[in-house]
Amino acid sequence: MIRMVNVKKLNGELQEYDPAKLRVSLKRAGADDKHIDNILSDVNKILYDGVTTRKLFKFVFSQLKKCDPKTSCKYDLKNAIMRLGPEGFAFEEYIGYLFKHLGYKTDLNQFARGQFISHEIDVIAEKGNERLMVECKHHKEAWMGTSIQIALYVYARFLDVKKEFSAPVLATNTQFSGQVMKYAKGVGLRLLGWRDPKGSNLALYVEKFKLYPVTMLDTLSKEDLKNLLRNKIILVETLAAKSEAEVVKVLGISRQKAKKVHDQAVALCPSCKLS
């Protein structure tokens, strides 16, 4: 059966529904073909012209959660990174870990003396001759692209401190507009967004380094999450490497609940489990 159905994106644009794309995203999360086939056929039953991507995502997520709970939290990764907000410090920590995995020595929230004023730099990342000035911009809404104003101010900040750095980087959890990409290319501002640039983006690194944020764990309450982030426990691997007793202590929750949380963390990062 071929029928043309348009899906309404978060920014209001319409886009033809493409089951192949949905298959790729489910595959990427780790779902197996049988589950994917079932979900795609279920989607066909609820599709209608103008359905929002949010509604579609929610449906697919709930179906996947029923048949493959472990995979469903990976499917929710982008939203999990959204949930690192709103204060921004957790996302800075997160980007710090990412650069560590890329082989950089990192330093967070350090002041750098510029030609005219001092600047607090979110992440300083050093490797060999490179010393990067990384500015982090966390958006709590998926449709928020990074505005040109942000790209402009990051570059101007770099100009003031450029004696100390080799290049500026703007890291964000969403996308960049065409204008931002053009400007960044022109002035030499490096971008790190959710799926940009191709070959070296956040989505890709998250999977490659298993850089799973604790906001993926649906065994945690909102209060527990806040507690973890406040204690600078940003990654699932950090939690998985703790003992259950430590989880009890950090979160002030029951042994039984701590076991649930810890089990989910270990299932996502099995190599981090304490021996």
Place this chain on the structure above:
Amino acid sequence: MIRMVNVKKLNGELQEYDPAKLRVSLKRAGADDKHIDNILSDVNKILYDGVTTRKLFKFVFSQLKKCDPKTSCKYDLKNAIMRLGPEGFAFEEYIGYLFKHLGYKTDLNQFARGQFISHEIDVIAEKGNERLMVECKHHKEAWMGTSIQIALYVYARFLDVKKEFSAPVLATNTQFSGQVMKYAKGVGLRLLGWRDPKGSNLALYVEKFKLYPVTMLDTLSKEDLKNLLRNKIILVETLAAKSEAEVVKVLGISRQKAKKVHDQAVALCPSCKLS
């Protein structure tokens, strides 16, 4: 009677209450000495340590309104400019008029082609060899200083379009932090704030050119105000130059109400009255 009383500023800082300063601000609005003496002695009765400037202002404003209503709207000028928000376009128009009074030819919301991207410039102001790129930033809260990010992005925007302009200007209705002033001086970004720089600031030009915003008129309802701004009637002088019949037409209000509004406008800008 000498007693030390601290006033709490909008940014939370304490400052010793200074009747001389209050006298200056009332004098500046046009109040006569007798009224000022009365108000200062009334203030002494309600003063207590830690009173907020907002509360103090409200009290002084209400006293002044009772004894000298025409002057009271001038005393409220800073707030009237706050009320030009929140969309920002009315403040851009307002800054446009200011540059016109300074002898510039102005153009609003024009696109300029930069080295890498195009930029929408709030106000372009030309005079002789000068061609200024004016970026307007309206804050709807008095305590909001203009952040360094804004100064940085305005300068970066200027760098991209600098073939077309002689200097960048950042115009705002509040103050600038020390950091912004230092940076701006360093890179050559001109600032225009509520009381900065000394000798050429918004507060000064407003009085000099009688650049009164329509938001000063307390004879207008909020809905009327929105209507005026939407119709790009930003200045009291524009309203004063209209006939009562035109005011009726623009605002869709009764002849009687229009007369009240028009009378207040003319009282503020008598030279603009239609003959």
